[in-house]
Amino acid sequence: MLKKTSSKLFVLSALCIFLLFYSNYSTINLSYGAYAKAPVAPNGPTVKDKVLKVEKVTDGLEKPTSMAFLGPNDILVTEKETGKVMHVIDGQIQDTPAIDVSVATDIERGLLGIALAKQPDGKIYVFLSYTESGNDADGSDFEDNVDPSGNRLYRYEYVDGQLENPTLLLDLTAIPDNGRGEHNGGKIRIGPDNNVYYIVGEVGGHRTQAQNIEDGPEPNGLGGVLRVTQDGDIVKGDVIFGDESPLNLYYAMGIRNSFGMDFDPVTSNLWDTENGPTAGDEINLVYPGFNSGWSLIQGFSKNDFMVTGATPDDLVYFGKGSYSEPKFSWVTPIGVTALEFLNSSKLGTGYQNNMFVGDINNGLLYRFVLNEARNDLSFDNGYAENTGPLADREVNDPKENQPIVFGQGFGGITDLQTGPDGYLYVLSYTGSLFRILPSSGNITNWTSTASIGTTTKGQQQEQLDNNDQINSQNDNSVPAVIVGINGDSSYSPNPISIEKGQTITWYNGDTISHTVTSGQDNDKDAGEVFDSGAIISNQYFSFKFDDSGEYQYYCIYHPSMVGEVKVD
Template sequence: MHERKVLTFCIFMLIILSSTFSSYVQFSYGAYTKAPLSPYGPTVNDDNLTVEKITEGLDFPTSMSFLGNNDILVTEKETGIVKRVLNGQIQDTPALDVSVANSIERGLLGIAVSKQPDGKTYVFLSYTESGDDADGSDVEDNVDPSGNRLYRYEYVNGELINPLLLFDLTAIPPNERGEHNGGKILIGPDNNVYFIVGEVGGHRTQAQNIGDGPEPNGLGGVLRISQDGGIVYPDNPIFGEGLPLNVYYAMGIRNSFGFDFDPLTGNLWDTENGPTVADEINLILPGFNGGWSEVQGYFDQNLLGREITSVDELVTFGNGKYTDPKFVWVTPIGATALKFLNSEKLGKEYANDMFTGDINNGLLYHFTLNQARDNILINDTSLGNVALLADNQVDETTENLPLIFGQGFGGITDLQIGPDGYLYVLSYTGALYRIVPISESTLPKNQPTVANQNETQSAGSTPVVIAGIKGDQSYSPNPISIEAGQTITWYNGDSISHTVTSGQDNDGDEGAEFDSNAIIPNQQYSLTFDDSGEFEYYCIYHPTMVGEVIVE
C-alpha cells in the first residue's frame, strides 16, 4: 500500500488540456525493444579500461543521481520507488514510494539532486502519477493516470519529504498508448530546472508544428523553470508570453530519454527517438525547434516522407527556429542517455567527450565534438570505416562500428558521472555499472567475448548468419532446408539487435511458433525443428527482414 502525500502548497502549476490527434501515426519499436545483458557481461573497447558492477537487483531502473561519493538515488519505473544505493548496497528502506501508472513508457522516470547554499538538498522527480493510488492500474484496470508531474522534494535523513508540485501535464494519449512521456531532468549551469517532455502518445498541437492545430500544451519540448517553480526571464521569454509558451526552452521534440549540458560551452544536447526512422542527436540552443511532427532526420532528406519544401512551413513562435540534428541513425537504435565526461579519470583523450546509450542493443557510443563544439566530429578508430560517417549519418547498420565504445550492458537507461569522475551506466535489467581504468580496479578485465557461429556446427547445428536489414537476404542462407529433428543456430553478425520470430508482421500470429527475443550483436539463438513444414519468420524490430525454414 502506498501513502499518497497531499500537496499543501504549490507555487506553480501548469494544467494541460487534451489536444487533437493527427491521423498520421508511425509505430516505433523503441519502446518495446530492450536488449538483454550479454551472457559474457558488459565490456568496453579500450584495453586500459574495464567495467565494474556496482550493484544489481533493481527493478527496471530509469534514472540515477548522486547524493555524494558512493551514494546514489535510483528511480524504478514500474514500482514508483526511489532506492538508495550506498557503497554498492541497495538500502532496505526506500527514500520514497509513490503510486505510478506504468504502461509502456509511463512510470517513475527522472531524478535530479540539487544541493542548496543553506544546506538543504532538493531532489526533483518526474513520474506518471496513478489515477487511483495503485501502481499499474492503467494497465490492470484501465484507470487513466492523473498526469505526468514534476515534483520537488527535500532529502532529509534518508527520506524524500515536503513535495512541491511544479508541473502537471496531461498523460492521456490520443493514440491510447502510454508512450513518449520523456521525463528526464537536469539542473542547468544557470541553476534552473530543465525538464524534457515527449508528445505523449501523439498529441498534435502547434508545438508539434501543426499550423492549424491547437495552441501548445506543454508537451513535446524542453521546459525550464527556477527551482522554486518561477518563470525564468519573465520579461524576455524565448517563445512568447503566458503559459505554457513562457516555460518552453525548446519544442518540436518527439521523445527523448537523455540530455546534458556541454561542460565547456554550457550548451544543451539531447538524443531523440524517431518512429520507424531517424533517431537523432541534437544541439538544443534556446528557441530550438526540432521539426517534429513534420520533419525527422535532416531537413533535406526528411525521412518521414512529408511534402514540406521550406522550414518556413514549420510553426514559429517568438525566437524559435528550426535546427537540423547533428547526427542521425536512419534505422532507430532506441537512443537513450546522453552524458558529457567532465573528467580526465578515464584518460585525457576522453575528457569532455559525449557518450550515449541505447535501449535496443545495449551499446555505449562515444562521440567527439569539433573545435567550436557545435557539431559532432567522427574521429578515426580501429573499429570501422569512418569515411562512411562523413555525413554524420548511419545509413547502414554496420556503419555503427566506429562509434561503439562498449557493449553487453542490456538496455541502457541512464549515464552519469560520479563524484569520483568515472562513468556510471544504468541498465534496465536492474544492474548498475562503473567504467574505470584497469589500474584503479581490483577486478580482472572482462574481455569482449563473442559467440562463435562455427562452434555449434560441430554439434550438428546448421548455421544462419543475420546479415542486416536486407529484405529476404537478411538471413543467410535463405530459405534454408533441414530435416526434422535438426537444429538451426542464428548468429547475429550485425551491429544492432534482431529477432527470429515466426510468422509475418501484423499477421496476428507473430511469435506463436517461436520467438528468439532480442539477439544482441555477436550472439546467437538456436532452435530445433521436430515437425515437417514450412516456417516463415522475420525480425519483429525490422519487419522487412524475412526468412523461411523448410523442414522435410
C-alpha cells in the same frame, strides 16, 4: 505565432492527415520491436580501450530508468514500474526505498527521471518526474484501464534517507491521443543557471502547434524541453516562445520523444537525443527557441523520412523559435537514450568532456568528440578507426557505427552519469549498474582499433562452416546467420529446410541487435510460435521445431528482414 506557408500547403495537409493515421497504426504494430530491450552480454560488457575496464556496481534493480549521486558510492536510482527510488550505498541496494510513489506503467509510463540540487543552507532538493497513477495503484492503467492522473514533475526534500515534503512543479496530461502510453520522456537536469530542465515527449500522438501542425490546437506543454525555477516558477528574463502559459514554459519544442539530455560543462550548451519512429534517431544541440521539427521532419530534412514533403519553412514558429538540423542521425533507429558529458579526466585526458550516448536496442555505448567551438561533432581527431563514412553526420548503414562504438554488452542503457569519483556510470534496464574505470594506474588516450561485431561475407560463410561451439551448446542444431538488413537475404541460408524435431540456431553476425520472430510485421499473432527477443551482436538464439509446416519469420526491429523455415 509565425505561420510559414508554401505552395504545397494543401498537399502537405493531406499527407499529414495520412501520416497521423499511418503513424498511429504503424506504431501499434511496430511497438513491440521498439521495446525489445537488449540483454547484457553473457560475459558482461566490454569497452574498446584496453587500459579501461567495466566493473559491475550492483544488480537486482527492477527496470531502472535514472540515477543521481548524493555522494561518493551513494546513489539514488528510480525504478520505472515499482515507483520506488532505491538507495544504493557502496554497491548495496538498501531494503527501504527513499520513497515509493504510485505510477502508471503502460509502455513508457512510470517513474522516469531524477535530479538533485544541493542548497546553500544544506538542504537537498530531489526532483522526480513520473506518470502518476489515477487511483494510487501501480500499473492500474495497464491492468484496469484507469487513466493516469498526469505526467508530473515534483520537488522533494531529502531528509534522513527519505524524500519528504513534495511540491508539484509541473502537471501535464498523460492521456494519449492514440490510446497508448508512449513518449513520456522524463529526463531532468539542473542547468548551469540552477533552473530545472525537464524533457517530455508528445505523449501518445498529440498533434498541436508544438508538433508543427499549423491548424492544430495550441501547445499544451508536451513535446519539448520545459524550464522552471526550483520553486516551479516561470524563469524571468528574455521571452523565448511567448509570455503566455504554456509557451512561457518551453525552452525547446517540436520534440517527438527523448531519453537523454545534458549540458556541456565547457560551454553550458544543452544537447539531447531524440527517437525517430521508423527512421531518424537524432543528437541535437538544443538552444533557446530550438524547434526540432517533429511531426513534419525527423532526421535530416533533406531525407523526408516522414514523407510529408515538408521543409523548415513549413514548421510552426513562436517568438524566437527556429529550426536546426540534427548534429548526428541514425537512418535505422537504435533506440538512442542517455547522453552524458564526461566532466572528468579520470579515464584519460582524451576522454575529458567527450559526449557519451547509450541505446536501448543494442546495449551499445557511443563516444563523440566535439569540435573546437563545441557547437558540432568532429570526426577528424580522437578516433582510431576510419570515420570517412560519418562525414555526412549520418549512419546510413549500421556498420558505419564502428568508429563511434566505445563499448558493448551493457543491456539496454537508460542512464549515464559521471560519478563523484570521476568514472563513467552506466545504468541498464536489465537491473544492473556498471562503471567504467582504469584497469590499472596508468592511463593513456584511446588507441584501440578493435572492431565490434563486424561481419564480412567471407566471415559469414566461415561462421556457417565452423559452428562447433554453437553446435556443442545447442545439441548439434542447424546453424544460420543473421546477416543484416537486406530483405529476404537478411538471414542465411533462406529458406532453411529441416526435419521435424530439429533445432535451428541463429547467430547474429551483424553490428546491431535483431530478432527472430515468427510471423510477419502487422500480424496480430506475431511472435506466438517463437520469439528470440533482442539478439545482440555475436550472440545466438535456438528454437526446436516439433511440428511440420512452413514458418515465416522477421525482425521486429527491422520488419523488412524476412525469412522462412520449412519443416518436413
